[in-house]
Amino acid sequence: MIDPSVWGTLFIVATPIGNLEDITLRAIRILKEVDLVAAEDTRHSRKLFNHYAIDTPLTSCFEHNEAQKGEYLMGLLMQGQSVALISDAGTPAISDPGALLVQRCRDAGIRVSPVPGPSACIAALSMAGLPTQQFCFDGFLPPKSGSRRRILEQYLQQTRTVVLYEAPHRLLNTLRDIIAVLGESRHLAIARELTKLHEELFRGSAVAALDHFSQNRVRGEIVLLLAPPQQEVLEETVEQSLLRLQEETDLPQKVIIKQVAKMHGISGSEVYKESLRLKGK
Ligand code: SAM
Numbered sequence: 001m002i003d004p005s006v007w008g009t010l011f012i013v014a015t016p017i018g019n020l021e022d023i024t025l026r027a028i029r030i031l032k033e034v035d036l037v038a039a040e041d042t043r044h045s046r047k048l049f050n051h052y053a054i055d056t057p058l059t060s061c062f063e064h065n066e067a068q069k070g071e072y073l074m075g076l077l078m079q080g081q082s083v084a085l086i087s088d089a090g091t092p093a094i095s096d097p098g099a100l101l102v103q104r105c106r107d108a109g110i111r112v113s114p115v116p117g118p119s120a121c122i123a124a125l126s127m128a129g130l131p132t133q134q135f136c137f138d139g140f141l142p143p144k145s146g147s148r149r150r151i152l153e154q155y156l157q158q159t160r161t162v163v164l165y166e167a168p169h170r171l172l173n174t175l176r177d178i179i180a181v182l183g184e185s186r187h188l189a190i191a192r193e194l195t196k197l198h199e200e201l202f203r204g205s206a207v208a209a210l211d212h213f214s215q216n217r218v219r220g221e222i223v224l225l226l227a228p229p230q231q232e233v234l235e236e237t238v239e240q241s242l243l244r245l246q247e248e249t250d251l252p253q254k255v256i257i258k259q260v261a262k263m264h265g266i267s268g269s270e271v272y273k274e275s276l277r278l279k280g281k
Pocket residue numbers: 017018087089090091092093094095096118119120121164165166167191192193194195196221222223
């Protein structure tokens with residue numbers, strides 16, 4: 001059909017991140033009313049469907065078939081059918097499949113409507129006790145330490161709370177990189193298994209977190225939140241920043257100079273001169 005006014009709507013439906021009761025009334029109604037539900041893993045979503053007696057047909061739409069499946073779903077939408085997109089947990093398109101499909105539907109003029117609900121990012125931020133007025137969400141950090149450390153370096157000057165997703169088997173290595181780059185005293189929170197039986201929140205320094213999570217094998221789903229640097233850090237002089245990073249991190253001197261320059265809004269050569277002066281002291 002070439003008349004967009006009769007095209008169907010793509011609903012982006014948030015589903016529980018652990019506790020099956022965390023779903024909105026509207027989400028249940030939409031999932032029952034649409035012609036088709038595109039799910040990241042149809043077997044996984046069957047549990048939710050059984051719990052709420054939803055018998056709408058399911059089709060799979062996951063990372064590796066999103067482009068191709070998207071074409072098919074857009075064809076249905078243009079024929080006037082309505083489609084709901086769900087992921088295994090939380091809000092689709094947030095570190096989950098869906099962003100590409102949404103973009104393509106928008107570009108084609110197909111209506112896309114959100115059915116908001118849980119997202120681990122917001123759930124963790126809301127209960128961790130870190131500043132929430134300004135935050136940024138960076139999804140998953142790279143699995144390789146070198147690339148991960150390069151991203152972490154950007155957080156030296158970050159004054160917002162940083163929310164990250166992390167896999168349990170990578171947590172300890174990520175904490176080691178945080179200590180190496182941001183220093184052992186950087187405050188953070190780790191929210192584990194939110195809304196589930198073993199829900200846990202750890203708050204403290206990076207080094208205390210490494211100690212805590214080294215005791216047993218880390219299991220479950222994890223959101224890692226980095227607190228902004230403490231006020232004393234934000235107020236320190238160039239000399240104090242240099243000394244702190246040299247003392248607390250494993251960063252090479254070249255990187256320390258670059259970061260201190262960024263933190264203080266001055267040139268690298270000025271910081272370099274200051275570092276030579278300190279050496280001579
Ligand atoms: N789209 C989802 C959302 O909106 O929350 C996130 C999908 S992402 C593939 C999955 C990651 O979210 C997990 O690896 C974990 O970092 C985080 N996560 C999901 N459920 C969680 C929970 N119950 N507790 C803590 N973290 C959770």
